[in-house]
Amino acid sequence: xxxxxxxxxxxxxxxxxxxxxxxxxxxxxxxxxxxxxxxxxxxxxxxxxxxxxxxxxxxxxxxxxxxxxxxxxxxxxxxxxxxxxxxxxxxxxxxxxxxxxxxxxxxxxxxxxxxxxxxxxxxxxxxxxxxxxxxxxxxxxxxxxxxxxxxxxxxxxxxxxxxxxxxxxxxxxxxxxxxxxxxxxxxxxxxxxxxxxxxxxxxxxxxxxxxxxxxxxxxxxxxxxxxxxxxxxxxxxxxxxxxxxxxxxxxxxxxxxxxxxxxxxxxxxxxxxxxxxxxxxxxxxxxxxxxxxxxxxxxxxxxxxxxxxxxxxxxxxxxxxxxxxxxxxxxxxxxxxxxxxxxxxxxxxxxxxxxxxxxxxxxxxxxxxxxxxxxxxxxxxxxxxxxxxxxxxxxxxxxxxxxxxxxxxxxxxxxxxxxxxxxxxxxxxxxxxxxxxxxxxxxxxxxxxxxxxxxxxxxxxxxxxxxxxxxxxxxxxxxxxxxxxxxxxxxxxx
Numbered sequence: 001x002x003x004x005x006x007x008x009x010x011x012x013x014x015x016x017x018x019x020x021x022x023x024x025x026x027x028x029x030x031x032x033x034x035x036x037x038x039x040x041x042x043x044x045x046x047x048x049x050x051x052x053x054x055x056x057x058x059x060x061x062x063x064x065x066x067x068x069x070x071x072x073x074x075x076x077x078x079x080x081x082x083x084x085x086x087x088x089x090x091x092x093x094x095x096x097x098x099x100x101x102x103x104x105x106x107x108x109x110x111x112x113x114x115x116x117x118x119x120x121x122x123x124x125x126x127x128x129x130x131x132x133x134x135x136x137x138x139x140x141x142x143x144x145x146x147x148x149x150x151x152x153x154x155x156x157x158x159x160x161x162x163x164x165x166x167x168x169x170x171x172x173x174x175x176x177x178x179x180x181x182x183x184x185x186x187x188x189x190x191x192x193x194x195x196x197x198x199x200x201x202x203x204x205x206x207x208x209x210x211x212x213x214x215x216x217x218x219x220x221x222x223x224x225x226x227x228x229x230x231x232x233x234x235x236x237x238x239x240x241x242x243x244x245x246x247x248x249x250x251x252x253x254x255x256x257x258x259x260x261x262x263x264x265x266x267x268x269x270x271x272x273x274x275x276x277x278x279x280x281x282x283x284x285x286x287x288x289x290x291x292x293x294x295x296x297x298x299x300x301x302x303x304x305x306x307x308x309x310x311x312x313x314x315x316x317x318x319x320x321x322x323x324x325x326x327x328x329x330x331x332x333x334x335x336x337x338x339x340x341x342x343x344x345x346x347x348x349x350x351x352x353x354x355x356x357x358x359x360x361x362x363x364x365x366x367x368x369x370x371x372x373x374x375x376x377x378x379x380x381x382x383x384x385x386x387x388x389x390x391x392x393x394x395x396x397x398x399x400x401x402x403x404x405x406x407x408x409x410x411x412x413x414x415x416x417x418x419x420x421x422x423x424x425x426x427x428x429x430x431x432x433x434x435x436x437x438x439x440x441x442x443x444x445x446x447x448x449x450x451x452x453x454x455x456x457x458x459x460x461x462x463x464x465x466x467x468x469x470x471x472x473x474x475x476x477x478x479x480x481x482x483x484x485x486x487x488x489x490x491x492x493x494x
Contacts, residue, residue: 021046021249023256024054024074024091024295025269026063028288029392039063040392041076041093043295046254046271048282053393054093064108064291067091068115069250071296075099075109075118086120086133091295099138106131108152112159119153119162130162130183143183149174152199155181157206163189165198165211176200176211176226189226190233197224201247203274210236210246210255223257223272236276242267248274249294256282256292286372287392346399346490347387351469353396358389381416397492404485411451413486414461417476420488421463424472433464454484 023046026039041055041062055062055076064077068091075088081098084105089096099118100106107128109120118133122142128149133140143162144150151174153164162181165174169188173196176189189209190197200211207228213235214221220240226233236255237243244267246257254271261270261279269282269289283289348361355374359366364376364387376387383403390398407413425431440458443449453459460477469492476486 020251020297021294022050022297023269023282023292024065024067025258025292026065026290027053027285027392028290029397038079041065041074042289042393044269044283046256046282048284051283051393053395054091055089055096062087065293066109066111066118067293067295068111069113069296070115073111073115074295075111077107077109086118099133099135110154112155113157114159117155119155121151121153130164130179132181143181144179145183150177150179150186154201156202157204161206163200163202163209165196165200173216174198176209178209178228189230199245201245203248204250204252208274210248212243212246215240223255225274234276236272236274237261237279245291247293250296256294258290258292284371286370286390349389349396349399351396351492354394355389355391355396358396362387362389381412381419383412383416398489400487400489402485402487404483406483407451409451410454410484411448413454413476413484414450417461417474417486420474424463424465424474428465428467428472431463432466433462435462436460437462454478457482 022043024041024043027042028039038061040053042051042053044051054074055078061079062076066075067073068075072091073088074091075086077084078087079085083103084107085101086099086106086109087096088099102122105123107121107123109118111118116135118135120131120133121128122131123129124142127147128151129142130144130150130153131140131142148166148168150164150166150168153162155162160181162179162183164177164179166177166186167174168177168186169175173192175191176197177186178189179186189200190211192213195213195215198212198214200209202209203225208225209228210223210225212221213224218240219242221243222238222240223236223243223246224233225236239261241259241261243261244258246255248255252274255274256269256271258267259270260267262281266286267288267290268284269292270279271282272279349358353361355369358374362374362376364378366374367377367386368375372391374389374391378385378387380401380403383405385401385403388398388400388402389396403413403416421431437460438444438453438458440453440456442458443453444459450459454476455478457478461475462477463474465472471489471491473489473491474487475489476484478484
């Protein structure tokens with residue numbers, strides 16, 4: 001019997017500490033514009049303390065982590081070799097090993113409860129199929145076939161069932177299904193005529209399944225729990241938001257998820273009690289935090305590469321160094337970045353510098369500091385500006401300059417933009433992208449009035465240089481709110 005969804009819950013706030021487990025998740029880096037870069041696998045305590053990155057900073061494209069039950073290994077997805085493949089590493093981030101090497105894309109890895117198998121999705125003919133891999137031999141068995149999707153599989157605690165979400169019922173909307181571990185006897189667990197049910201995960205005792213209910217067409221979502229015997233269903237959240245990837249803690253006391261709930265802004269990590277009380281925000285970063293999974297902290301990561309070495313290629317682990325030391329920059333403060341070994345240095349800074357090193361090297365006045373952010377006040381091209389540095393795990397990866405002073409005539413903005421463009425072109429060659437966009441041609445043939453055109457939003461300017469390890473972009477435009485600004489950004493693209 002499938003359960004009809006309804007929504008009814010009262011939510012309260014509380015805090016907690018899980019001493020035996022930490023949360024592993026993907027952090028999606030963003031630039032000054034808020035544009036998403038690639039992901040890094042990270043770890044944080046449920047208290048929000050002891051944050052650190054695990055996957056290699058040189059391979060910032062890791063996503064969808066899954067921790068082995070004994071806490072020794074983390075499986076994840078990476079695009080570093082051209083398509084989505086599965087990798088595994090020790091839980092301390094060392095000794096990355098490639099598990100799959102196919103032309104297809106693989107997603108959603110998840111360990112069996114005994115840690116001997118990995119279940120995951122492989123996209124075959126645009127359909128999500130479920131594949132089971134024996135880790136000791138790397139042998140695979142595809143357990144679903146046909147034209148229906150079976151997405152995000154999770155093995156039950158007793159290793160007899162797999163839960164996933166599927167379009168098997170032909171309605172065009174996903175529902176929760178439970179299958180035998182050989183892919184037979186799919187059982188529909190949920191039914192909803194006004195939305196779809198996705199991203200399921202088992203409770204530690206296997207008696208319940210937590211999932212996300214997405215409403216249609218507004219796109220809001222809620223967290224729900226359905227009993228494995230299909231006799232009961234309950235809502236965990238009542239406030240609409242974007243909820244993603246709920247997962248039960250191994251002791252059954254908490255459910256972690258990612259969400260933009262409340263005032264989170266960027267998607268952050270939260271926990272909630274299984275009765276729907278005590279929503280607690282865990283992270284508060286200037287990055288998107290998603291795909292949470294629980295890691296047993298008491299286990300010690302095994303030395304050497306994870307799993308038997310009958311297949312796969314060992315990759316270097318994540319460096320734990322704090323970045324190169326730096327001396328006082330000799331570059332004039334108004335000069336654009338230099339190039340050292342192909343990598344530009346913004347105002348004398350090097351990629352990978354720590355916040356302390358940047359603060360020591362930057363001669364402008366510090367006006368704001370946060371966990372992942374430094375803002376300095378300076379003057380460039382005769383106009384006040386902000387110098388902004390973004391960090392990830394105390395690692396500098398974005399540097400920028402922003403000028404947004406209000407003027408009567410905005411022609412000096414265009415003159416400064418063109419002067420900077422000429423300097424960057426002299427150092428790096430012609431820009432990869434060089435655009436002047438007119439939305440209204442009223443002043444197009446009168447360059448003396450281009451400042452007015454910029455102020456009125458008739459014209460915008462954009463240049464970009466794709467360099468060896470960095471993208472340099474320069475943007476001059478009027479925002480939707482009516483403010484004119486010029487932003488110069490140096491973003492690491494390793």
